[in-house]
Amino acid sequence: MSRAHAEQLGIVIPTLNAGLTICATLQSLGAIVNAGASVLVIDGGSADDTLERVIGQGFSFLRNPGNMYEAINEGCARLATPWLTWLNGDDVLYGDSLCRRLNAAEYQDDVLYGTVDFIDSEGRFLHCWRCAPAGDLLRLYRSGYSPLLQQGAVFRRSVFERLGGFRSCYKFVADADFWWRALEAGSRFREMPGPPVAAFRVHRGQLSHVNARAMHEEHLRVVHAHGFHPTWRSGVASALRFRGRNIGNYLMRLGRRRLISGKWRLARSYDAPPVHCASDDSG
Numbered sequence: 001m002s003r004a005h006a007e008q009l010g011i012v013i014p015t016l017n018a019g020l021t022i023c024a025t026l027q028s029l030g031a032i033v034n035a036g037a038s039v040l041v042i043d044g045g046s047a048d049d050t051l052e053r054v055i056g057q058g059f060s061f062l063r064n065p066g067n068m069y070e071a072i073n074e075g076c077a078r079l080a081t082p083w084l085t086w087l088n089g090d091d092v093l094y095g096d097s098l099c100r101r102l103n104a105a106e107y108q109d110d111v112l113y114g115t116v117d118f119i120d121s122e123g124r125f126l127h128c129w130r131c132a133p134a135g136d137l138l139r140l141y142r143s144g145y146s147p148l149l150q151q152g153a154v155f156r157r158s159v160f161e162r163l164g165g166f167r168s169c170y171k172f173v174a175d176a177d178f179w180w181r182a183l184e185a186g187s188r189f190r191e192m193p194g195p196p197v198a199a200f201r202v203h204r205g206q207l208s209h210v211n212a213r214a215m216h217e218e219h220l221r222v223v224h225a226h227g228f229h230p231t232w233r234s235g236v237a238s239a240l241r242f243r244g245r246n247i248g249n250y251l252m253r254l255g256r257r258r259l260i261s262g263k264w265r266l267a268r269s270y271d272a273p274p275v276h277c278a279s280d281d282s283g
Contacts, residue, residue: 005102006035012075018089019048026057032095042071069166069174085154092199110187113153115196121203127252136238138183143235151198172215
């Protein structure tokens with residue numbers, strides 16, 4: 001892994017009661033940290049053993065009692081690297097793929113993004129997901145879609161500073177607002193080919209599962225705040241291209257769901273059925 005490229009990257013990890021998953025997230029950073037990347041954990045007030053596990057993995061942390069995006073703003077402001085990204089406390093990073101992506105960056109690139117894997121609560125691969133082409137991103141945001149996954153994106157510090165960071169008035173989808181504002185400001189987004197750069201863990205306890213309805217409502221507020229009112233007809237061509245390039249991933253998702261849980265349906269959570277251990281009555 002190229003040390004020069006890794007040293008350009010700062011990674012913020014906002015945490016809140018992530019004790020069950022944070023070790024896997026931090027362990028995935030081992031090689032890229034050894035190559036020089038900077039990592040900053042910002043905790044929002046965990047009541048479980050998240051911080052003990054962070055310390056046990058050799059990482060330090062800061063506390064920020066605000067919401068997730070306030071934590072991300074503080075972390076990005078503290079890191080001095082030219083490139084930035086953030087991971088949730090249950091995501092996984094593929095450092096070698098990310099360094100190759102930074103190596104391929106051109107001078108005018110502001111945001112690099114690519115394919116993201118989805119894994120289940122046990123870390124088993126489910127499917128991958130391709131984001132929308134760069135030319136369709138703004139049209140899709142205006143139509144009410146979320147066409148870019150932050151786990152697979154890195155952005156220049158100059159973009160963060162120019163936009164004034166993430167709008168912490170949004171609790172769940174300030175990243176969509178951030179990408180939207182960056183596009184409107186003329187930032188160059190570049191979809192990078194090659195293997196996935198990160199994995200998004202799908203499980204019942206995650207923010208997007210527990211607060212799915214609130215996230216949807218907040219996303220609509222973001223769309224309206226930007227002056228748009230999406231209908232089913234808006235952006236239909238871009239939406240078809242976006243969904244069409246993922247037909248194979250939809251099928252893979254369905255098949256993996258059937259294999260792991262025994263159910264033929266696209267579900268928000270891929271947790272396997274609970275294991276019931278027989279009690280030992282022999283004694």
